[in-house]
Amino acid sequence: MLAHIRATVSPDTEYRSRLLRELKSIHIVTPDDEKITAELDLMVANILAGNAVEGYAVTIVGKSGAGKSKSLDRCIDAHPSFAPFEGKYNKLSLSLRAKTPPSTTLKNLGKELLQVSGYDIALSSDEDENWRTLIRRMKIMQTKILVLDEFQHVLDAPTSKKYMHLSNSIKNLTQSAGWPIWLVICGVPDIKDFISRDTNGQLDRRAPIVEFEGMKDVKEDLERVEDTIYELAEACRLELGFALTRGFLLRLMHGGIWRFGTTVHIIKNAIEKGLWDRSWSRSRGGLLTVEHFEHGYKRLARNCPDETNVFKVKDWHLIQREVDDKGRLVEAASVRKRRRPCT
Structure with a gap:
């Protein structure tokens, strides 16, 4: 089946698949x-x-x-x-x-x-x-x-x-x-x-x-997230199309509920959006933009509306979410509490 797919998709899709395989194989050591x-x-x-x-x-x-x-x-x-x-x-x-x-x-x-x-x-x-x-x-x-x-x-x-x-x-x-x-x-x-x-x-x-402790607004965690964005984007032949300010990194970390795994998930979603951007090409590559992060967060948060997207609103710090058992961002109030057995 994989041979059939490879023979029938466009050269662009086949090339993107190789980039996605590289993206998935990368592990950021902590x-x-x-x-x-x-x-x-x-x-x-x-x-x-x-x-x-x-x-x-x-x-x-x-x-x-x-x-x-x-x-x-x-x-x-x-x-x-x-x-x-x-x-x-x-x-x-x-x-x-x-x-x-x-x-x-x-x-x-x-x-x-x-x-x-x-x-x-x-x-x-x-x-x-x-x-x-x-x-x-x-x-x-x-x-x-x-x-x-x-x-x-x-x-x-x-x-x-x-x-x-x-x-x-x-x-x-x-x-x-x-x-x-x-x-x-x-x-x-x-x-x-x-x-x-x-x-x-x-x-x-x-x-x-x-x-595993959550991330904090400290130099070490900010630098780790910044380095992760550059490393993953470079692996997929994407250039950063905006300045990585401290404010943006804090939005991203808050969107990832201050957990490294969820934050990396948002970054990878954004990169996928960048690879399928109309401006992308095999020869020139493409740019990774803030809009791609907006879409990446939205995908993980089950197509949340703009007013609850941390990359779209001014008061992003007021948006509070949790993750479900499948790693998707959901409203904290909608997460079913796990029942503990009686002692």
């Missing part, structure tokens, strides 16, 4: 990446030491749009020890990575993990047996680290009893006799409750937390 990499190195060193009878959990938290998932993926992909490789009889991998499914139960999480591991045999109707199969599968693959993104879905278990059964099953992985598992869990700040609800305190004393 101090949070360094924190995650340090924790991964420490975890690998503990595994390499070979004398640990228990694993532990690293918890990565941040509000939606903070950029934590992409940072975690980038840090794992860049770490040589995490690269899968072919063993004598089967593929081996230090880690098993999955997104925690919505409305998580022990059954559907076990099923998700087995499928991600490549297990293609019919699953048992006994959810506990599936988890035992998962442990055996991880031993065969020599997997020692379980990475669970969107971990807040664990907190959405339908009842307190199901939540406790699910959370205990996950925590027990770190104490599996003969094959302890290390956990990397990533999600919104609510997931810190997962650790605090460990009544025995077995995870709490060994669970370092990497917390």
